[in-house]
Structures are given as structure tokens and as C-alpha cells.
Amino acid sequence: MIPVCQPFLNGNELKYVDDAVRTGWISSSGKYVKAFEEAFAEYCGVKYAVGVCNGTVALHLALTCLGIGKDDEVIIPDFTMIASAFSVCYTGAKPVFVDADEKTWNIDASKIEDKITPRTRAIMAVHIFGNPCDMDAIHEIASRHNLFIIEDAAEAHGALYKGKKAGSFSDIAAFSFFANKNITTGEGGMVVTDSGHLYKKALYHKNLCFDPDAPRNYIHKDIGFNYRMSNLHAAIGLAQTEKADEYKEMRIRNGKLYRKYLKDIKGIILQEDQADAENVFWMNGILLDPKKYGRTRDELVHLLKENGIDSRLFFVGMHRQPSLLNFGCNGTGDYPVTDNLAENGLYLPSAGNLKEDEIKYICDVIRGQKAEDRRQKTEDRGQ
Numbered sequence: 071m072i073p074v075c076q077p078f079l080n081g082n083e084l085k086y087v088d089d090a091v092r093t094g095w096i097s098s099s100g101k102y103v104k105a106f107e108e109a110f111a112e113y114c115g116v117k118y119a120v121g122v123c124n125g126t127v128a129l130h131l132a133l134t135c136l137g138i139g140k141d142d143e144v145i146i147p148d149f150t151m152i153a154s155a156f157s158v159c160y161t162g163a164k165p166v167f168v169d170a171d172e173k174t175w176n177i178d179a180s181k182i183e184d185k186i187t188p189r190t191r192a193i194m195a196v197h198i199f200g201n202p203c204d205m206d207a208i209h210e211i212a213s214r215h216n217l218f219i220i221e222d223a224a225e226a227h228g229a230l231y232k233g234k235k236a237g238s239f240s241d242i243a244a245f246s247f248f249a250n251k252n253i254t255t256g257e258g259g260m261v262v263t264d265s266g267h268l269y270k271k272a273l274y275h276k277n278l279c280f281d282p283d284a285p286r287n288y289i290h291k292d293i294g295f296n297y298r299m300s301n302l303h304a305a306i307g308l309a310q311t312e313k314a315d316e317y318k319e320m321r322i323r324n325g326k327l328y329r330k331y332l333k334d335i336k337g338i339i340l341q342e343d344q345a346d347a348e349n350v351f352w353m354n355g356i357l358l359d360p361k362k363y364g365r366t367r368d369e370l371v372h373l374l375k376e377n378g379i380d381s382r383l384f385f386v387g388m389h390r391q392p393s394l395l396n397f398g399c400n401g402t403g404d405y406p407v408t409d410n411l412a413e414n415g416l417y418l419p420s421a422g423n424l425k426e427d428e429i430k431y432i433c434d435v436i437r438g439q440k441a442e443d444r445r446q447k448t449e450d451r452g453q
């Protein structure tokens with residue numbers, strides 16, 4: 071089976087983890103946390119980074135630093151991974167959904183203003199599958215309505231918009247280092263920002279509201295979280311960050327090869343790059359037009375499986391999530407682009423170390439070529 075993704079760890083990961091274990095620094099103290107934070111901040115082109123234990127809590131911490139809470143609303147894309155929405159719910163605020171753009175599959179910036187109310191405090195820009203959002207349009211709306219921007223850059227390590235890296239387009243941003251991400255620590259996350267004030271808040275809230283600047287008197291003025299990253303995870307993250315550009319190029323190469331081999335297949339639609347941006351192709355998604363393609367999405371998933379290829383269905387829209395509707399989110403209204411993506415989209419194997427032959431094989435299967443070869447062989451054998 072060609073898996074959808076597997077981690078690629080071919081640098082100093084073992085060396086640094088070995089060092090952490092041998093020296094006994096396995097919790098959140100230890101040199102690798104700081105070293106990883108500094109290296110990752112530099113990679114993103116921002117001043118500060120704060121390591122945490124996954125991308126979901128990175129989002130929650132970032133929202134907490136912005137002071138988002140009960141009675142607030144945060145605009146998020148309807149087409150996203152559930153953690154974008156849940157992180158808003160954790161603060162007590164309500165996520166408010168905006169449909170996806172038909173071409174880029176990111177939040178449709180032209181539909182954001184309709185959803186702004188006096189309660190709106192922030193817009194969450196999620197760079198879906200590594201494709202940066204239309205940040206100029208989002209900034210324009212945010213400054214007109216005095217809103218914060220938070221980036222969910224969980225899928226977009228190293229992606230560029232107008233020459234700047236993902237994580238540096240907003241007030242504060244969150245990354246995930248889950249095993250399938252372009253940079254991984256197994257489980258892990260990071261909050262990044264240029265604001266010294268938000269940085270201090272992130273350090274404070276992530277560590278049970280111990281004041282990072284005061285002696286430990288065990289008096290806690292606020293309710294904090296334990297979102298600390300361990301030195302072991304940071305050791306892997308530092309090694310990964312050293313190779314971040316190499317890993318990014320591997321994913322971009324995958325994206326280009328998929329585009330080359332899928333280009334002329336009828337009924338297969340690909341995500342379009344945001345203008346002035348560089349997509350880092352965390353995942354290579356395809357959207358089917360079943361009538362033109364001649365198969366449904368489920369039939370294609372089955373065909374891929376029969377030929378040893380794993381795939382994943384696209385996210386289901388936030389307006390259809392029982393958890394969010396029970397939480398009091400407004401799921402009414404039409405989300406035709408998200409619904410189409412959710413019904414007809416899937417993503418294909420996208421690990422950085424896929425071989426060109428494998429990508430070509432996957433595309434041949436999608437083209438129906440392999441099924442045709444098999445049918446021909448069966449006929450030739452007179453069966």
C-alpha cells in the first residue's frame with residue numbers, strides 16, 4: 071500500500087534525541103525547546119516562537135493571547151480541519167463559518183464581511199493543504215473592522231505570500247507538527263508572533279500561568295494550561311527545521327508532478343494556487359466532477375485501494391458538524407463550495423519522499439489506465 075503520508079526523518083533527529091535521553095533532559099526544560107523555538111522563529115521570519123504539545127492547543131493558546139473569550143465571535147473557513155473550530159469553542163467564543171473559494175479552497179474573502187457582527191473579534195486564516203490565503207484581502211477587511219487576524223498555518227510550513235513566510239502574515243499564528251506535516255515532531259505545535267506582548271502571554275498561559283518574569287511563589291492569578299512541549303519532541307523539531315527547505319522542496323516537487331500527470335484527465339479538478347503565493351503542497355487534493363470523470367468519489371477510493379493506494383476523504387464542512395451545532399453555532403445558510411469539496415474531494419499520497427514512478431502510477435490508476443490494463447490481460451487470457 072502506498073500510504074497517504076509517512077514522516078521523513080533523515081537528519082539529526084536520532085542524534086539530538088539520543089543526547090536528550092542521555093543527559094536526562096526529557097521534559098520541557100532542556101536546551102532543545104529553546105533551540106527549536108529560535109530556529110523555527112527564524113525560519114518563519116518572525117521574532118518569537120513558543121513550542122507547545124500539538125497544533126490544536128497552539129490555536130487555543132493563540133486565541134487566548136488575543137483575549138478571545140465568551141460572547142465573542144471568530145470568523146473561520148467552513149472548509150477546514152475540525153481543530154480550527156474547536157480551538158475557538160475552547161475559549162467560549164463562537165466560530166462563524168464562511169464558505170470556501172471555488173479555486174483556492176481557502177476561505178472566500180469576498181464572503182467574510184457578510185458574517186461580521188458587533189461581536190466579531192478575529193478572522194482565522196487557514197492555509198488549506200499548504201496554499202496561503204488571500205492575505206491582502208483579509209488584512210483589508212480586518213483593518214476596516216478593527217479585527218485581529220490569526221493564522222492556522224498547521225498545514226503550511228514555509229509557504230510564501232508576497233515573499234513572506236506563513237506565520238508572519240498575522241497578529242499571531244499556530245503550527246502543527248503532527249507526523250504527516252511538512253515538519254514533524256510526532257505530536258507538537260508552535261505559536262509564532264512578532265509581538266513581544268503576545269509572546270509573553272503565550273509563555274504565561276502555556277505553563278499554568280506561572281509568571282515567566284517573577285520568582286516562583288506558587289500564587290496563580292489566572293487559570294492556565296499545561297501545553298508545554300517536551301525536550302524530546304523539540305529535539306526532533308530542531309533537526310527537522312534544519313532541513314525545512316529540503317523537505318518543502320520535496321512536497322512542492324510532488325505537487326508539480328501530480329499536476330503534470332493529472333492535467334488532462336476529464337473531471338479531475340485541482341486546487342489552484344493563490345496569486346502571489348507559493349503553495350507547499352502539504353497534501354495533494356483532487357476534486358471530482360463525477361459526471362465528467364465517469365466514477366463517483368467512493369468508486370475512485372475503491373479503485374485506488376484495489377491498486378494498493380491509500381487516500382483520505384476531504385473534511386466535512388463545519389456547518390454540518392453536530393458538535394458545533396450543539397455548541398450553538400449557526401449552521402444555516404448555503405455553503406455550496408464546501409459541500410461540493412466534502413462530497414467529491416479526496417487527497418492522494420503526499421509524503422515528501424514519494425518517487426516520481428509512484429506518483430505516475432497513482433495518476434495512471436486515476437486515469438483508469440491500470441484497470442484497463444488488467445481488463446485487457448484478463449481478456450487476453452480468455453477469462
Ligand SMILES: Cc1ncc(COP(=O)(O)O)c(C=O)c1O
Binds near residue numbers: 154
Ligand atoms: C488546519 C489544521 N488546523 C489544526 C490542526 C491541528 O493540529 P494537531 O493535530 O497537531 O492538533 C490540523 C492538523 O492536522 C490542521 O490540519
